[in-house]
Amino acid sequence: MKTLSGLNEYGALKVVAVRPPEHAYVSDEKVADEWERLRFYSAPKLGPAIDEHKMFTDKLRASGAEVIMLGGDDALTLDSIYARDALLVSPKGLILCHMGRKGRRGEPAVNASAFEAAGYPVLGTIEAPGTIEGGDIIWLDDHALAVGEGPRTNAEGIKQLQDLLGPDVEVHTVPLPPPSHPEDVFHLMSMISPLDRDLALIYRPLMPDSFVNWLEARGIGFVxxxxxxxxxxxxxxxxxxxxxxxMLDRLPETKARLEAAGCEVDTYTGDEISRKGEGGPTCLTRPLVRGT
Incomplete structure (x- = not known):
């Protein structure tokens, strides 16, 4: 069995999974059938999406990462391009999510089958009535993670996660604001992205003081x-x-602030794979192995 290691969000990316548009969007007919129901801003264009995703994965490979390409399945929707959400990583193996969005509940088993075939162990599954999604989980290190409690991840899902992880992992729960529509997505990673062991990018107006204090107590500063x-x-x-x-292109002030904090920043075009479905680069990727 292969090892899941580097449980953080900033170490050198070693192995990462993505699902290309060919296997998520599939066809113009599938896009036309699903995009409004899934609350995409507009219908993604399959050809340009394939081009964008190839350039995105080329950048992942150029960084030194091995990229696993996830396949298709009839159980998948357009949302399955956002590969992070269906599974969680843990020290003892992958955890299948019971997803808050009902239409995505076939996705975890499809992804887990691909990872098991590649040699990665599965630890367990979040069961109903618990719900949890990968965009609500941020590992700081092997012994501490933050989890957002909101429309996609509930208290029962968090309890089951803690039971699976055991007492050696501190789970800090972060209350999330409700989205403007119950089917809209707002994950914990909508308002924070770790940049380094001691630095994170945040949107301060939505960050609870308790979460800010918890991060600062761990020596983390903010952009x-x-x-x-x-x-x-x-x-x-x-x-x-x-x-x-x-990061996405056309965000000049955020890019400037990151560079002022000592970050090297590259951008990608995500009009079809990110903006229309409201899923950025963390959403598009399921990191499996990072440096420590």
Whole structure:
């Protein structure tokens, strides 16, 4: 069995999984059938999406990461391009989510089957009535994680997660604000992205004081996303390594603030794979192995 290691969000990315548009969007007919129901801003265009995703994964590989390409299945929707959400990583193996969005509940088993075939162990499953999604989970290190409690992750799901992880892992619960529509997504990673062991990008107006205090007690400082770049997903950035950042293009002030904090920043075009479905680079990726 392969080992899941580097349980953090900033270490050098070693192994990461993605699902390309060919296996998530599939066809123009599938896009037309699903995009409004799934509350995409508009219908993604399959051809340009494939081009965007290839350039995105090329950047992952250029950073030194092995990229696992997830396949398709009839149980998947357009949302399955956001590979982070269906599974969690833990020291003892992968955890299958019971997803808050009902239409995505076939996705964890499909992804887990691919990872098991690649040699990665499965620890367990979150069961109903618990719900949990990967975008609500942030590992700080092997012994501490934050989990957002909100529309996609509930208290029962968090309890089951703590039971699976055991007493050696501190689980800090972060209350999340309700979205404007019950089917809209607002994950913990909508308002925070770790950049390094001691630095995180945050949208301060939505961060509970208890969470800020918990992070500061661990020696973590902050770069703040400006108001005008929060809705366009300025807070959703992917660390390819410590202070080595990949983010959406056309977010100039956030990029400037990251660079002022000593980050090396690269950008990608995500009009079809990110903006229309409101899923940034962390959403598009399921990191499996990072450096410590």
């Amino acid at each position: 703040e996303v400006p108001e005008e770049e929060f809705i366009p997903m300025g807070c959703n950035v992917l660390a390819l390594g410590p202070r080595n950042i990949l």
